[in-house]
Amino acid sequence: MLRDLLNDFLAPCDIQINGSRPHDLQVVDSRFYKEVLKRGSLGLGESFMQGWWVSNDIEELLYRLIQANLSDKFKRKPTLFWYYLKSRLFNLQNKKRSIDVALKHYNIGNELYQYMLGKTMMYSCAYWKDAKTLEEAQERKLDLICKKLDLSAGQTVLDIGCGWGGFAKFASENYGVTVTGISIAAEQIEFAKTWCHKLPVEFRLQDYRDLDEKFDRIVSIGMFEHVGYKNYRIFMQTVHNCLKSNGLFLLHCIGGNEASTATDPWIHKYIFPNGLIPSPRQLTAAMEPYFTLEDWHNFGPDYELTLNAWQENFKNYWHCIKNSYDDLFYRMWLYYLNVSAASFKARHNNVWQLVLSKKGNIARYFSVR
Template sequence: MPMLKKTPVGFDEASPPHRFVAELLAEADIQLGGERPWDLQLKAPGVIDSALSRGNLGFGESYMKGEWDAERLDELFYRLMRAQLGQRIKPTQLAYHSLRSRLINRQTAKRAWEVGEKHYDLGNDFYAAMLDPRMTYTCGYWKNAQTLEEAQETQEAKLDLICRKLQLKPGMRVLDIGCGWGSFMAYAAEHYGVECVGLTISKEQAEFGQRLLKRGLPVEFRLQDYRNESERFDRIASIGMFEHVGHKNYREYMSVANRCLKDDGLFLLHTIGKNLSNTVTDPWIDKYIFPNGELPTLGQIAAAAEALFVVEDVHNFGADYDRTLMAWHHNFETHWQTFKAQFGERFYRMWRYYLLMCEGAFRARELHLWQLVLSKQGVVGGYSRVS
């Protein structure tokens, strides 16, 4: 006797909205109540209506409440994004979010500190458990690595790649705009003999920086917004910070980098990017993970750099972020019991949703990781590509 398929909780197959969603999901090879790891399991009513009216904000909040699940969230989101289903659903609430993003400068000097307080100040112990020993919170470079056990090596490879692209030499002074926990500065100081100054808007990161000073490394952490920097440097690196700048400030950001870079210097910009300029920040990510964040397109970066910099090199290794996020998620799950009492179940589901949704987005090639090398006047004879 054939098994009857169980109707998902709260799903009315006769309802036009529910039938519409089921048909859309079928285009991405996703079933409601299916048996495959990426199929959507509804556990409470209202999930479909919330997703249709509020987009990923409603969908994500439903997941945080435990109202739906999927064994492989990364594969679910990969299929949703690869099929570009998000472009077929336009929740009414997104119109307000889009208008607000376009009219208001959400990345002013005052607002810039919000992401530090909400995201990066969760605690150094928490990030130490999830990241590599150097606390590198950006994409690894997986060219010569394949397994999760080699994830640490990918971060070392990425840091060395940046140093080589910047053509660092002993005695140079380097500015790191958005220095995180100082992984690049420590690596560059140890292996290339340079002095580094890092800018951060996170008190936790600045406190962590004191540990590097105690090791005798020539690094300095400055708890300040990038707009307040005026010292000149031989080289500038900005690794995973441009995502917090915002399109209304791209030109000012480039002007600050131009002001702080010596005429014969090099500037490396490492940033996550997107394909379309007319899309706004995901409202769930904006509310729960990176407040006031915004991803650029290559066109927006080039326009902001016009007449200030010559683009010497562009390198896209965004596919490596899929594996980097996989390693972070593995570490997060491994160490969760240590933080369970502190953060609770809702945070656990929120953080899984964040990591695995982003993993799916990079796998679907919705998101990218770009490294651009820029100079002020053009490198005489041309810039030699490093890989």
């Protein structure tokens, strides 16, 4: 009976249970049916982690599920009601709670990210125009950002959410700027300080809300997804206060097509606690009092390519790091990379680069692609 019910759910996606096509779902343990029907996307992800189902093309399967918006059918279930209500009642990304994502996701071993991300150590969407490898695409992205910011030697740059220092290293080496990077992830800061110790860069373990100094340029790459909608205005106000009158701010982030107050329950529990992808309306409402929008660039499909390259690295180098993790982590990470790639393939998620200036202070801005 449960199998028949689930088959009805999957029919619009052209997915068959125990079918013969690569994207079909192969059930290994019958507990899978109850878990998915009761808990939706959370149950789907957890049952994969447990090995209760497999597929020869996980990304395609998840892409079809996302395209059919099946997750919307589970949002009203009593088991998920409190999760979505909390996101409306509380500031889940305040200073105390914001550290959760650093502990859960970023402070879990730099070696994992070194093998997966490659030489640039950039944990954000690469720019694959005229690029054939992950390293080339990430360097194309970094150079694109520097050109959009019109960087020149001697300028001071603030990097909010600096990660492992990839942008700071590239910008200081290639454009002669001095970079200050901040992050709330201690392992990132430790790595960045060692990696860039001979360069004119500074890295701080610091929350963006504690900033109080001026910079010629400000950049934030793949960090805004951790800010939360209740803090969007505070973030923009902080950037405005720290940006010199003739400065430019570039925001690189994942963007959604519709406004939301909470992320997918599985992503929240296992990957990015309290993360949230902004919508165009949420972004523009937050920045409207402070900035002029100079440019808005979307290259979301490039993230599918980036995630697939990360997955290839992760699989190829798993033998080098597996003693630090377990099989449950391996399946969790595979699911994360595949469901993320599927969301960009479905155009459910986008990648945006916004260039902003203080109102009335830039005579003319020329977009760069």
